[in-house]
Amino acid sequence: MQDSPGAPKFPSPKTLQVAVEHIKFAPGILYEILDPLGKKFQGFQDSRDRDINIVFDELVLKRQIDIDNNLKRPIGYATLPGQEGKFAEKGEIYIFRGIRQRLKQIVAYHLNPSQVDSKAKKQVILELLQKANEIGANVIALVCDMGNRGILSELGFSTKKDSLKWQIDNPVKPGTPLWCVPDPVHLFKSLKECLCTNKTITLPQRIVEEFGLPSGKVDVGHIAWVADFQEGDTFQLVPGLTLKNLDPNHFSKMKVKTSLNLLSNRLAATLKYLVLKGIVPEEFEATAWFIKLMNRWFQLMTSRNLYHALGLRNMDAYNQAIEHLQLVVMVFRNMSVGSDGYWKPVQSHVVFATSAILEIQKFLIYERGHQFIQTSTFGCDVVENVNSSVGVNNPNLTPLEFKNKLKKLTISQFNMKINSSSYDYAGCGDYVDLLFYPTAPSPAVQIDPSAFKWFVDVPPPTQSPEDDVFYRVCGYIIVSLKKRNILKCAECIEKLRNIGETPHPNALFQILTDFSADAQFAVNDYVFKLFKLIEFNLQVWLPKLEKVQSLDCLIDAIVIPGTAHMTLPTCHDVKEKIVKAFTNMRFKQMAAWQLSPVQKNTASSLASKSVGAKFLADNYRSKQSVCNTPKRPIKTSLKRLL
Numbered sequence: 001m002q003d004s005p006g007a008p009k010f011p012s013p014k015t016l017q018v019a020v021e022h023i024k025f026a027p028g029i030l031y032e033i034l035d036p037l038g039k040k041f042q043g044f045q046d047s048r049d050r051d052i053n054i055v056f057d058e059l060v061l062k063r064q065i066d067i068d069n070n071l072k073r074p075i076g077y078a079t080l081p082g083q084e085g086k087f088a089e090k091g092e093i094y095i096f097r098g099i100r101q102r103l104k105q106i107v108a109y110h111l112n113p114s115q116v117d118s119k120a121k122k123q124v125i126l127e128l129l130q131k132a133n134e135i136g137a138n139v140i141a142l143v144c145d146m147g148n149r150g151i152l153s154e155l156g157f158s159t160k161k162d163s164l165k166w167q168i169d170n171p172v173k174p175g176t177p178l179w180c181v182p183d184p185v186h187l188f189k190s191l192k193e194c195l196c197t198n199k200t201i202t203l204p205q206r207i208v209e210e211f212g213l214p215s216g217k218v219d220v221g222h223i224a225w226v227a228d229f230q231e232g233d234t235f236q237l238v239p240g241l242t243l244k245n246l247d248p249n250h251f252s253k254m255k256v257k258t259s260l261n262l263l264s265n266r267l268a269a270t271l272k273y274l275v276l277k278g279i280v281p282e283e284f285e286a287t288a289w290f291i292k293l294m295n296r297w298f299q300l301m302t303s304r305n306l307y308h309a310l311g312l313r314n315m316d317a318y319n320q321a322i323e324h325l326q327l328v329v330m331v332f333r334n335m336s337v338g339s340d341g342y343w344k345p346v347q348s349h350v351v352f353a354t355s356a357i358l359e360i361q362k363f364l365i366y367e368r369g370h371q372f373i374q375t376s377t378f379g380c381d382v383v384e385n386v387n388s389s390v391g392v393n394n395p396n397l398t399p400l401e402f403k404n405k406l407k408k409l410t411i412s413q414f415n416m417k418i419n420s421s422s423y424d425y426a427g428c429g430d431y432v433d434l435l436f437y438p439t440a441p442s443p444a445v446q447i448d449p450s451a452f453k454w455f456v457d458v459p460p461p462t463q464s465p466e467d468d469v470f471y472r473v474c475g476y477i478i479v480s481l482k483k484r485n486i487l488k489c490a491e492c493i494e495k496l497r498n499i500g501e502t503p504h505p506n507a508l509f510q511i512l513t514d515f516s517a518d519a520q521f522a523v524n525d526y527v528f529k530l531f532k533l534i535e536f537n538l539q540v541w542l543p544k545l546e547k548v549q550s551l552d553c554l555i556d557a558i559v560i561p562g563t564a565h566m567t568l569p570t571c572h573d574v575k576e577k578i579v580k581a582f583t584n585m586r587f588k589q590m591a592a593w594q595l596s597p598v599q600k601n602t603a604s605s606l607a608s609k610s611v612g613a614k615f616l617a618d619n620y621r622s623k624q625s626v627c628n629t630p631k632r633p634i635k636t637s638l639k640r641l642l
Contacts, residue, residue, distance in 0.1 A: 025407040026071055027079040029108045029127060033410070037096070037105055038135030044101075048368055050136055051099040053181075054128055055143040057383040058090045058112065059391065059402075065546075065596040066400040067588040072551040074591050076399045078113040080120040085546060086113035091402045093383050094128060099140060100370060104382050106410050107131075111399050118150035125155065129172045139170065141179040141360060143378055145186040146349050152180055159352055161343050166356040179360050182353040183380040184301035187346065191294065192259040194346045196220055196246050198338030203286060207331060213289055214282040220246060222287040223262060225280065226270060237270040260298075268292040297328045301357060304376045310361045311372025322358065329354050451544065452554065454562040458536040461528065463505055471506035472513065474531045475521035477582050482521075486577055492570040496578075498524040530566050530575075531582050534559060538586050545590065555583050 023032055041050050065076035065087075078086040088111035096105045108128060112121075125142065132139050142152075149159050157180045158165040170178040195201065195218075203216035227243045230236040240261050261267070271288035274280040300321050303309045310321055332351050337344045357375060364370040390405045391397055397405070461467050478496055481487040498504045503511065507522055514520040537559075548554055560579060568575045 023407065023411065024070055025403065025410070027075070027109060027111050027403065029124075029131060030106065033105065033107055034131055034135060037107070041136040044136075046100075047138065048370060049098070049101045051138045051140055051364070051368065051370075052103065052132065053097045053099065053141045053143050053378060054094060054125070054132070054139055055097050055380055055383050056092060056094045056125075056148075057144060057183075057380050057387065058092045058147075059387045059397075061089055061091050061111070061402055062396050062398045063087045063089055063596065064398040064400075065591040066398060067551065067584070067591050068400055068403070073549050074545055074587075075111075075403060076591070076596065077111070077546050079111045080113075080116065081123045082120050083113055083117060088112060088399050089114045090116075091397075091399065091406075093386055093406070094124075095383050095386070096132065096137065097143075097377055097382050099364065099373070099377050106386065106406065109403075109406060111402075116151075118154045121148075121151045122154040125151070126171055129170065129178075133172050138176075139178060140364070141181045141356070141378060143181050143183060143380060145380065146182045146190075146345070155180075159345075159348050161348055164348060164352055164355070166352050167359060177363065179356045180352075181356045181360070181378040182349050184298065184353060184375075185379055185381070187349050187353055188263070188294075188298050189259050190346045191350065192262050194337065194344055195262075198344070200338060201290065202336045202341070203290065204331065204334035206334070208286075211289060213286050215286050217283060218287045218290040219283070222271060222280070222284045223267065226267065226274070237273070238264070238267050241267065260295075263291050263294045263298070265292060265295050268295065293324075293328065293331065296324055297354070300325060300375065301353070302376050302379055303374050305374070306372065309372040309374045310365070312365060313372065325354050325358055329358075449558060451547070452541055452558050454558055455537055455540065456533070456562070456565070458533055461506065461532055465509070468506045468509040470532070470535070471504065471523070471528055472510040472520065474523045474528055474582075475510060477531075477578055477585065478521040478523060478527075479519070481577060481581055486581075487574065489570075489572050489574070492572055492574045495568065495570050496521075496523055496527050496574070498522045504528065526566065526568055527578070530563060530568075530579070533563060533566070534579065534583055535586065537562065538583070538590065542590060545587070551584060551587055555580055559583055 025032065044050050063076070065074055067073070068075040076088055077084055078088045090112040092110050092112050093106060094108040094110075096107050097103065108124070110124060129139055142155075144152075146159065152159065155171070156165070156168040166181075167177050167179045170176040199220045201218040203213070203218065205216065207213070208216040223241070224243060224246055226238060227241050227246070230238065230241070231243075238261070245258050245261055268288040268291040271280070271284045271291070275282055275284050275288075299308050300310070308321075310318060312318055329351050332347045332354075335347070336342075337347065357378060360378070361373045361375075364373055386406070386409065389409055390402060394401065478487065478493065482493065487493055498507070504522060504525060506528065510520050510522060560576060563575075563579060
């Protein structure tokens, strides 16, 4: 089939692979990106263009060890300093985001264990701050969710009620302020969850008097009343508002859309309307006032256009916006949540984030000379967009898949808008085009030979089924290299074949499974014993493979010298080629089968009700209780759970 005239012609996959294989993209700080990014920054004449935030967030990964073909080493262990021996269960992305420039650039990523050591993560952030300073960037704030309180505390911030601290001196630039801004979208969702869990909020008496509210009680029951009142109506007062939106345990609790339904101007206006119509008591007005307060707060904290941006062009609008943010700080400092009235973490976080934005906008506008501030640049949407793009086709990524997808995303400078994402699309691509910049050379990796003892005397082969299968694997190596055109010399290939009249002692299984011509290759005893020697040593080294930083160095420094005494009557470096191919293949198999932890209770393993029922029966009920429980109640409870 020929291409139609004018149709775009794309390079083959192999051409694309060759074009990007020099970009290693190893976990940690991406020097391949920071070097050209520094050259970009040097071209900015206005220092305000170099004002950036460091945004970081995690996503969950599948625990699995693989061999990275590009890095030539195992991948799947944690990469944070001091955490290297642990299995990676999360991937964390670090992005430089411009405040004035339309700039978004992935500059680092790490594979994290399930429980992260705060001091280890602190080292990563300090190193990023140092690298940002070296390339000429001005880091204004760290942006993250409040699951990072331990790390923030290590840096000098504080989220405690009586000692809130959202600004410190930049550790690498003394005398320069550095703020922390919790992601407003996370806070908005947390506020909704807190409200639905605790049911009521009591506003400060000062607010009740100043705004003439009939009461100071904000009640989720008022919202539930509206949802029940409009249920079944064709034309609803608040479209999309249902009682399940008020369930803090519902799976959609972390969706922004759900939070916006509950804290929307439409709902606030509806409550006011019902009061004026005399359908509900005046007490509903306090709930309407609080909803309107927080909806406006969300607009100001996530502004993406000039209408909601903070700037001096319209002083009346600017002053009203600042006063509204200050009002939110006062309300959250003095209100009480729930019947117990205890201080809730979301109160600290809202005060923390809002106070930080108030100080940052003042610093940027009055000291740095920015004309306006779009506060969306102080959110996690850029990293959440990347997370969504990375996991759009497979939400259960292995560390290797995560690394490869992130690399492709960075090189292509493209990430898509995900319709199911909770975050608005950031709308800007990566800033550095890696294909047009020379990348930093990878540091040389040295192997300590004393750490890997080589055994020459190994047990002789037997005629066991396992050795028979191994013989078939040896032949597979030769067939594979022939198909990939790595072994080209027909004479050399024939010298690897068992050409005697008698088959090899371990060849029976290989003969019986030779279903098509040239699908199998009967190797001679020299090749078989060569691979057995390597296999024995790899099994001995298995517990140490997590420490291997370069498989190529290990093969060149230990495996090839260790097999020097075993000669093959071939030319064209055939022995070296087959040794490398076998060793790399076995490394990959050992990593995937023997080093990777067993995955239990994953989403896919509980995808069906029958399997889910068995899981519940095995783990949460004794056999006696399961047998004695009537079938209908069990089925009903399982339907609700699954």
